[in-house]
Amino acid sequence: MAQKDFTITKVMTKKPKPDDQELEFGKHFTDHMFVMDYHIDKGWYDGRIIPYQPITLDPASMIFHYGQTVFEGLKAYSTSKGDVQLFRPDENIHRLNRSNERMCIPTIDFDLAMEAIKQLVSVDKDWVPKAKGTSLYIRPYIIATEPYLGVAPSKQYKFIIILSPVGAYYKEGINPVKIAVENEYIRAVEGGTGEAKTAGNYAGSLIAQEKVADDGYAQVLWLDGHEKRYIEEVGSMNVFFKINGEVITPALNGSILPGVTRKSVIDLLKSWDIPVTERRISLDEIKEAHQKGQLEEAFGSGTAAVISPIGELAFNQVHMVINDMKTGDVSKRLYDTMTQIQYGDIEDPFDWTIRV
């Protein structure tokens, strides 16, 4: 049904590759990219792997004006056996299509998207870095390309995948960060676009990040848009709190991004018989737990950092130090297990990884 016989045009000369040890996040790009077009009269067509190259668009293209776009982020890992494997790409493809539905963008056939990711990574396999902690970041995205200034869903789109070799997130070992509670700006509200992975959510969040960066905070903790009482996310990660032996994360209420790492954390905790609950949790509850000495750990979860321990949570003049600014046992175990599965260092009992 769906086109999977992509045409492949390879580069004549490969780019020099950056040193695995010098890699940053999202600055280097591989030799090839995947592009597929959509027209309302034709559906998705002309999937192709081509040399990495600029995109040429009419200045009236709707992406530049009304932001109709979705994206995904996942990684390919070099295993010690010399294989390359993906971590839960099926989850990303399903989420891409859920985001598409929210943003009125035509969905993409699951198998076709999976094949596009696999074939592109395969063509650029020698770009998957091998140094400890490094990986190949995969960025699928869709943009509205119709040249039209009316506010309406676009009749034309491009689905693009680019690849970026990225460095170890923790170059000097996993390291707890300071987080400031954001009480002015709002990331998302129920009925908005918070649960879709779409550009506007990120553009709107920059100002809060800027506000606290000078004071040494790595990220902000987002509160709900209704009452500014309940915890939503931390920076662009999901967030977990371990209180009195129970791990709690905000339930997916419509304004929270359903993270793939979030889901994997919950699955792992359940498999270890550590109590884990998805529910509404207020900042007051966190404060109270901290006062009682029951706030044992806090951490963010996301594709980039996997697990990012929170060592301090600041709100107004209150600074709550968590676990003496040290990485907690559960955070550490989650990080270790998740990365060992991702890099193929241990058995994958969940069938999360897919060989390319």
Next chain:
Amino acid sequence: MAQKDFTITKVMTKKPKPDDQELEFGKHFTDHMFVMDYHIDKGWYDGRIIPYQPITLDPASMIFHYGQTVFEGLKAYSTSKGDVQLFRPDENIHRLNRSNERMCIPTIDFDLAMEAIKQLVSVDKDWVPKAKGTSLYIRPYIIATEPYLGVAPSKQYKFIIILSPVGAYYKEGINPVKIAVENEYIRAVEGGTGEAKTAGNYAGSLIAQEKVADDGYAQVLWLDGHEKRYIEEVGSMNVFFKINGEVITPALNGSILPGVTRKSVIDLLKSWDIPVTERRISLDEIKEAHQKGQLEEAFGSGTAAVISPIGELAFNQVHMVINDMKTGDVSKRLYDTMTQIQYGDIEDPFDWTIRV
């Protein structure tokens, strides 16, 4: 201080112009465009008028991923005297810069932006259509262009202005529309990006529009993101209600776009000694006024339609017909006066218009 000696490169061959009578909105574009670049080390530089042409961007450009972008919309009008004039462009430039601040985009010198708009319109003066109700739509916008996948403000931008001759909004006379109250999706919430003119607000609103279009509704009426009780906007316009002789519009609370037409409506009403109030107004209050027979008029205001009378407001199974589906006297007077000022048919006592 700011560069105003733009280089101008004119087309060799002008495009054929569409028939003034056949014009739609935002589908045709003129012969030239304005482009200016920004780099964090250089500021805004190289402002230039060039032939209308595609933009070429790296596929990692931040606009495609994190939606850091703002835009404006204003119009140039052909007057009966043969002049071309702009309507309150100063308001648009000030708002562009307020949007820039919210979206962490570097602001643009006021005089430079004004000069860019004037010079571009002047170069494409023969594109300003002359048929009744037609105009030249001006779309300034800024996009983040740095090729980087980190979530942070871009270090590079492009400021672009394109022009589009547009047809009369009301081809068969001003015509009241049916509006559906939206009770599932939310356009914006205080602390979000609602008061900035940025892409994400529009992308997020498409789904609500799609939902009601099949049932014959032209737009949705947006309620507040906190309680879904208070009126915010209608479609992509501001909204006014005339209740018992008083005209009421939602106060600018942080989630409502501060419309230039909205401001002009308020100014005109004040000049006519018609009571006008900016305050919070609930859907319940509208319903009650309707029941009492005191909801005399309702209308949207925006650059495209100027005034768009609301003939019916639907909520669940309730259909409130307003003024027998006819354009109200105040709506009509506002539309007539505003358009007469825009087209130079009457004296402009407010100094709103600027000759190009």
